[in-house]
Amino acid sequence: MLDIQETTLDTLKPGEKARITKVRVKGAARRKLFDMGMVAGADIELVRNAPLGDPMDYRIKGYHLSIRKEEASQIFINRL
């Protein structure tokens, strides 16, 4: 599926919003992300980066979730 708008979560800038399309993270982190609400179709917003640039503070399902860029780069989104 080629969607020109599709990109990864780590490219989001503070204040930008997106909708998750696919989670390609592997291993135990995958299920943990699902448990925390990072499922396809969920809306997500980057609130800010940590002072040292990584990890990131996202708002999803009305709460703040923090993940590293490494995982974020394996989560696909459509920018809103």
Added chain:
Amino acid sequence: MAINTENASYEPDTRIPMVFSMITGSLYILLGLLQLLAGVAKILMGPDVRIPLTGILFVPADVIGSFVLLLIGTVFIYGVMEMRSGIYEGVSYAYVGILIALIFAAIYMLVSTGNMLEAYLLKNKDFIDWTPLSDLRPGIYLAILPLFAFFKWKDMFEPVPEGGLLK
């Protein structure tokens, strides 16, 4: 301060937190600099150096403590800058500045309580000259301003209607 809750496009008034932050922030920075000077002078020139004003202002020669004062001052001034450029979330800095100022005042007062126990209860000879005034320092008395602001926050500082700031 009258707040129009109906009108979503209402521009919140940040004058009070701005003026407060300006005054409090400047005081913290000034005394922080004085304390830094006293601390550095003590390290470089020995314990007998007297910097003017440090006596009557109860400024100890404490470098780390001066960083704390400067930090609190910077937080307030950072907020002033944001509020001046029209970002009303800048009021956050006033709020957090107040909290941090109070936290450190509480820390200093608890430490002072510990010293009091040493002096009066344990009669430790290192604390023979200790009086309650020995531990008075800008970090404690400057916090009176934030303390006042903390209790008046809802009435005077919050430039927002019930339910938080509109984004």
Added chain:
Amino acid sequence: MEKREIKIALTGNPNVGKTTLFNALTGSRQHVGNWPGVTVEKKSGRVSYKEYDIEVIDLPGTYSLTAYSMDEIVARDFIIEEKPDVVIQVVDASNLERNLYLTTQLMELGSEILIVLNMCDIAEERGDRIYIEKMQELLATPIIKTVATQKKGICDLLDKVIAQKEVEQHHGHEIGYGSEIEDKILEIEKALSEDENRDKRYPLRWVSIRLLEGDSNVKRKISDSPVYGRVMEIIDSIDQEEYEAEIADKRYLAINTIFPQMCTRANDTLTKSDMIDRVLTNKYLGIPIFLALMWGAFELTFAFATPFMNMIDIASTWFADYVSSSLQPEWLASLVGQGIIGGVGAVLVFVPNIFILFFLLSLLEGSGYLARAAFIMDKLMYKIGMHGKSFIPMLMGFGCNVPAIMAARSIEDEKDRLITILIVPFVSCGARLPIYVLFAGTFFGRQAGTVIFAMYVLGIVIAIISAKLLRGTIVKGKPAPFIMELPPYRFPTLKTSIIHMWDNGFMYIKKAGSIILVGVVVIWVMASFPWGVEYGSEESYVGSLGHAVEPLLKPLGFDWKISVALIFGLVAKEIVVASMGVLYGSGDSSEALSERLLADPGITALSSLSLMAFSLLYMPCVATVGVIKKETGSWKWTMFAIVYGVAVAWITAFVIYQGGTLLGY
């Protein structure tokens, strides 16, 4: 009248006020321990209400009941195997969607659920509206709005619990996962049901779903079953990752379909919590504020604790003297006075520190700042092969290694936690400072400050190298992913913090205490026998041992006296100084000791440097060894910590002493 027993379990996401509710329910009648076999804290308590005797078990806070962490496994095994009469889920009203995810899993487990809606004030303040009646109807579970700290709310809750228990009606509220997955679920259920000896406490549907999600813990549970092969065939035939995603999707979909009917959320607003985060995680101010707060915490821990430490010191010295002079025979007086009371007293001195550290840690955790500390420091920690959550335990290590190792409990990943526990002892704790002060002060004069600072840096460097080394060898792999909620800031409650401080402080005294006691008795025996020799003198066993290990320590520049002092230092490192005093016959005066040390040709500036490094790094004190054993639950890792520490210390001291000698110092 015989009271009727009810067993209830408290579950819920972390940071939803579960502990506050637990404390309000059980008051002081609680028991803190560990779940069997794991280092997950188990809290239980009792409450008498009307004609019922209610046992309350506080399950670990979890977001889900998958097998991501030990916490989750403990929680779900308890619900399935112990079958509590009612499972109370504490739900954060300001964060309903994610909280309900756990609800869907609890329902799948077939438990009798009762929802307690907490934090309604926060939700309402921000403009959310929750329709409780509707929610009750849609979820088919009773819902109670509580203010956890108020008596009335608690009574309402207990009434509902009793009613729920009496009704005993199981509602089948299930999520449909779509025809493809449902077919597979049926297939697995069918295969599983043919095994007559299966554990019937586990609902078939739940086991099937967990297997489709690739839950290795459940897989292991059925691995003895004769139908295991057939089940695995079915599982191998699917694209497991797809199924995992689909199942989670469906759960959230189920929530999303009912969610708009029971809650309307206000537009995005800037809350107090957002305001605080804007500053505390600010690009420029975040780190300075963090450092300042940590400095403040230390200042408080040490300055405020000092008078209490002095009180304990005075009391234990007095008590030891009193016992020594009044007990008969002489050996008993010496054992109890000098050995037990003196030794235990030396370690008890740290109790005020430990209590305050735990109190502050609980404040940090309760306020929500602990999560930000991990958030701020994660990048730095990741670079050295560790997790952001390891930072706080390591920092606490500068105070005392014991609470630091206990604080490592907050790290979920077993490997991350193990590495943290193993490297914390290299962080120079407060008890090592007197050693540096004595030797640096004696041999380095004006450079003493620099030397002491260098010791702290050495500890950190060794800790970092060890972390990297362990990551590359025995604890392979990358640090666990950082997936962490940043909970809203709250004013921590004093009661919760005090209870937390009390529980952990006493745990330290109890668990570490028994090992310390054994340690001090052994040391006393070695220092006092053969009977009649002067305590700790050359003729005693410890003196002989000092002579025996002297050849090993000679390359480091240590003679038998230093060896003896180091052996004593195992009880608590600052005892090194006191025993040097005994060995040099200088009494309590540190000036006299300094003079005699300078006069002794056996000890030079270089060997004192080597000694400082050695005492920093060698085997952790008995209290620390005690907690390492307790927290890792394994003698193997405890022994490793000891052997590794001694090896590192020996090599470092060797390099310092021999290197220095080569350079001509």
